[in-house]
Structures are given as structure tokens and as C-alpha cells.
Amino acid sequence: MDIGHSPLRDKVAIQYIDTVFKEIKYEDLERLSHDALDAAWRKWLTTETYNNVVGLERFRNSAFSPGTTDAFGEFISRYPNRRIRVSRSDFILTKILCKTYERNLCYLENDLLQEGDVLIMSFPYSGNGSYYPEYENVLDTCDRLNIPVFVDGAYFGISRDINYPLHHSCIKDFSVSLSKNLAGNPLRLGIRFTKEEVDDGITAGLLGSDVYDRLGAHISIKLLEKFSHKSVVDRHIDNSNKVCVDNNLTPTNTFTITIGTPEMEQFKRGDYVRVCISEELSELT
8 A cells, every 4th residue: 555656557458568569560650640549538538438528529639648747747837927726635746846847836725716826636636536625616716717727637547437527618738648547657658638739848749740659659549449448447446445445445436546544644645544555456456
């Protein structure tokens, strides 16, 4: 068990990735269209899934991203004069990037949202594996105050019964990754969807000369076509429940994230006793 979040090592997916590597041909990568990657992701996110994505059609632009990490940095750099807002229990990367870019960071819990802010929020919420409290009111406020929002969907593949309210006008970027559920750490496979065409470090090669990580895109498409979201959740959910029962943990919407008892102080992260059970699940599959 871990206070952070280790990627799930899905043995079925790993075996399939080995097969994909053996069958890759250079010519296949040359012919690969980024439109094929875009279409594969959109289908995976909206069919055979336990989550509900509303408004993805409003995001007409996409670009391959190495996980969701680069998308965080590009979003922050796009708004140089705005205050960065994030929950104190959310993914620590925002805090690290704000220090790197010398940006003004203010936790949601410390001040009201104001014009001139930008917000980064994870769905499901990294803090508790479900939702950020009052997230609907937060997004309504962002709509009203024209606060740009980045939605981090890195946990999409390991969660269920999560609503993604992408129909909100304030949400400008939505990024998703396969790193937590299928590809693990060795492969950084993700995509960033944006409402507007963005020219930055993620899209520079793609917009200029159709240059992007075609090997990563090829493997992404293969995984998305082979493993539906439902199939991944179904493969692990019973083991997740078993680990919870055996260790007195409370399950969340994210099957690798659980809530521990108050006595488990070593797992206290922000406002929650958050316990990651990815390693235990990896051993059971």
C-alpha cells in the first residue's frame, strides 16, 4: 500500500503490449494518421464505459501527449499572468510546476475563486478517488467568472460512475492517459483535447509537419481497440473489494484508491487518509 499512486501492472495488457511490439512495422508508423488516434480515444471514452462523458464533442482539437504531465505544464504556461488554483489534496504536480514557472499558487480551500484565476481539477478527484466536494458549484463559478479550467482525467481508466461535465464553457483542456491502467510507467500514452486550436510544445510538431510520437500513438490505438474501459474495471474490481475488506479500507470510485481509517496516519495526504492499492492488485491479477 502506498500514499502516492503507483501505476497498475495489468499482466494481461503487458502481455498484449509485448505482442504489439513484435508485430510493429515501420511502414505502419509512416502511414499512421493522428485522426486515427483521435477517433480511437473518442470511441473508448464514450462506449463500453462505466463513466459518463458529457460534451466531448465540443473539444474539436486533440494531440498526442506523453501521459497527462506535459498537458499540465502547457496549460499553466498559457496563462502567465493568472493565479493558479488547485485543491491542496489534488495531484502534487501543479504545486511543482508553479514553483518551476514561478507562478502564484493558491489552494481552493484558502480563498474564493476570482476573475484572473485558472483552475486545475482532477476527475475523479485525486484526493479521495471520487469527486472534489462542491465541484459543481466550483465549475458554475468558473463559468460565471470566465476562469479557464484544465480537467485531468488520468484516473479515467481505473474509475467508474464518474461524470465528466465537459459541457461547462469554462473547461478549455481535457487530458487522459493510459499510464494508470494499461501502459504503466515505461510507456507514456495520453491525449489532450482542447476547444481551441493551441500552438504549444505538445502540438508544435503536429501542426507544422505532422510530427508526433507515432510509436506511442500506434500502441495507444492497439490498446484502446483491445481493452474497453469496462473490461479493465471488470478485471480488477472484485480484487479491489477483497483488498478493502481484508485491510479495513473504504472503496472509492477509483478501484486503486481507497480511504483508510483515522489511525492510518502514515497515509494522510491533504484532507484524506488516501491509500493506493495498485501494487496489491498487480499481484492478484
